[in-house]
Amino acid sequence: MEKDATYAKDGTVDYHGNPSNKKETGTWKACPYILGTECCERLAYYGMSSNLVLYFKHRLNQHNASAANNVSNWGGTCYITPLIGAFLADAYLGRYWTIACFSSIYLIGMTLLTLSASVSGLKPTCYAKDKCQATDTQSTVCFIALYQIALGAGGIQPCVSSYGADQFDDADDSEKKSKSSFFNWFYFSINIGALLSFSLLVWIQDNVGFGWGFGISAVAMAIAVLSFFSGTRLYRNQKPGGSPLTRICQVVVASFRKYKVIVPADKSLLYETANAESNIKGSRKLDHTNDLRLVSQLPT
Template sequence: MAWMEWSSLGTPLLIFGNEEMMPSMASQEVQCSMTQQEEVKNGKPNHLQETTGTFEIRIPDTDQKTRLCIDMTTSSKGGWRTMPFIFANEICEKLGAIGSGANMIMYLTQVLHMDYVQAANMLTNFGGTSSLTPLLGAFLADAYVGRFWTIAVASVIFFLGTVLLTLSATIPSLEPTPCSKLCPSPSQKELAVVIVGILLTAIGSGGIRPCVAAFGADQLLDASDSSTKNREGKTEQHDLKHPMALSTWSFFNCYFFVTGVSSLLAVTVVVYIQDNVGWGFGFGIPAALMFLSVVSFLLGMPLYFKEVPMGSPFTRLAHVLMAAFKKRRLLTTDYVGPLYELSDKESLACQQTRLMHTEQFSFLDRAAVRTPKDKTENGSLNPWQLCTVTEVEEMKILIRMAPIWASGIILITASVQQHTFSVLQARTLDRHIVSGSSFQIPPASMTVFSNITMLVIVSLYDRVLMPFAARVTGHARGMTCLQRMGVGFVVSMATTGVAAIVEVKRKKVARAAGVLDMGSLPMSVYYLVPQYCLNGMAEAFMQVGHLEFFYEQAPESMRSTAMALFWTSISAGNYLSSFLVSLIHRYTAWLPPNLNRGHLEYFYSTLTFLQVANFLIYCVSARWYKYKKFAAQETQKVEQES
């Protein structure tokens, strides 16, 4: 193993075993890394160099070591040419995941004969679990194995889950006995195979979801790059609050467009096969697509830029909290001088972008105050006693992001109803495409209108909406992430409001036709289209803005974790939905097995009220939020002012 230290004169020494290389030779190695950093400043991403050597850096006055990948060749890595492999993986994964899950409530209720409320809660609980497991996947990606291998292994696990679901629908001994009226509950064996299959897909999603978006964005941009070229080829500076290149913002729109197309195919083609051909084929196709997903992703291996894991981000956060707690009694008059931070040379060697100090949450600044007790017995700095300003600011960033994260929970709670109760509503309506047609729209395929709306808005955002909004707001991207999310909140409130009105209309038709206890109503399923379209519009603004926000504002070493935070808000929204449904079902008669005899409109109205309160809290949080600042940005700002 080789490592690098600085001598007392500040000269870098590259050491192999007990032999020291000549300072001049070591300087050449460090100069290679510095040259890459200069290329970043000049607009060339540093991952366009192929890494051929890995060294350890020992930070002066500490016992910490950081790996450094020194680029020795000029073979390019990353770029848009990697997107076909990444997007092919994402398309197959989404077809597998959504194709298996979109119509699952029909499989549980019609094939396994489960109760509606039990099936709805089971699916939202598993939806919550599949959005909670990304925390584990993100931790492994950021700390140990990197995003590439996390995605690869998780895809295999997901594939095994879809295989189990296929077996449950094709092996006779795992299928329940057909019945007409009074149907027995599924046996433990039948239910176990389905639950394990869904659980494996949830675990697989935990590795895929937090890493794919960040891995794709990594191929296009180094976060320290502060300039890009516009369509005319002229170099333009980014907003100091938003240092990411416009190509990365385009990537997020492309990412959601790809997922939208995948969802569209899943809720139309795959769901149609499940309803009209059979569940064996309906689950088998997603399994085959997941196999193709793994193959596609691995084919692009030679082209990917693979970021080196930087250690557990949670350990660094624990360092800050512990150091600040130990120095909680320290007064500002007890210390003089600047807060502790790595020098330019040390920060460069660690490939870490320094963050500027902010005044918010000043009680955490004590963690960066030097005291005589900061060193261990061997003279090195104790990370549990002293932290850098950048580490302290990373902790502050997460605290500032918490209210924005929490605000997305209620929106998800409202959105998931389009996959549960809205599907059950559609099942009671006339689903013929046109009057007299023999073809009926599968209930779960109604989400196609949500997907189409999202695709249209996402595809038009860069070319139409963003230029128009930029002329109005003066912002380079038209709207900030927080403003884009705010639009999504407003549209989501309209979604549940419209859903409540349509439900009142649906029950009025049922009473007028005297079919309260019968299957189909003389009312077109197209009455549900407005609420589905509004839901797609809300997702196009809120979900894309939320994802952009987490990637942009999160510390560089925690981007997978930040993507996991995005998915954990979805998890919390699913769990909150289960809690609300169970609570309402227990204490009211709003949600009986026969929706015609219930008050689903009251449930939708409750969600609307909760969203209004949530939006008001979000407005306060967004107003209070402070964007992170890089040290390089402050230098750029001073140069611009001068």
């Protein structure tokens, strides 16, 4: 009983790979680092992206239609890449390493974008205010940085909120109640980052320069990375469970091969693992149900 009260029951482990000690890891001890990461990442993202159309138009000398189209394509990519990040996190890397790797890619992209807007030779040549000309190389560097940011965002966006939820054990009633409070603070952090971006950083880009605006966003992303790594010793980590596509294919094949099998009314007669946990790391056993039955039972 004492051991059950000491360790989390949801299968999470600490950064050493040992069962999570509830007194030393997770809950509100770990969440401030995750909330700080999200707030700074959103500040960096919105601060960089809110004025991209104007940057393409006035600095890269693109027409309105081309600038809007390029921003739309980039924004669409930012919404597609989370599919990659979510798959890698659940199947192979786990949420911690997915956030760690992709946030580093994100920071490199933000740094490169800042250099492309401020360093001589990389930034477009301006002859007057809002009248600039960019070479093909300068435009290429800018777009490489932007799509590197899109890739980095794809590893952070689908994982941060779930990683925060991992810090609370659903088997513990007090921690389960605290999880809802975490999500309130999580969305509050997003809104704080967005508020600072749309007010302060947009003003800086319009009145001081894009180099300064992108630079502050890059610094905010650096703080996000630092905040995330600072909480490493306190995090609870779910083990990745392997590719879900493989398991889906196994279910489909088994369904076709055994569609004539009569399902016994007593579930204890079914062939399955005897213990309460799933054999798939990071997953739980599913309760039996008839709701998804597709083929009627055939008489022998």
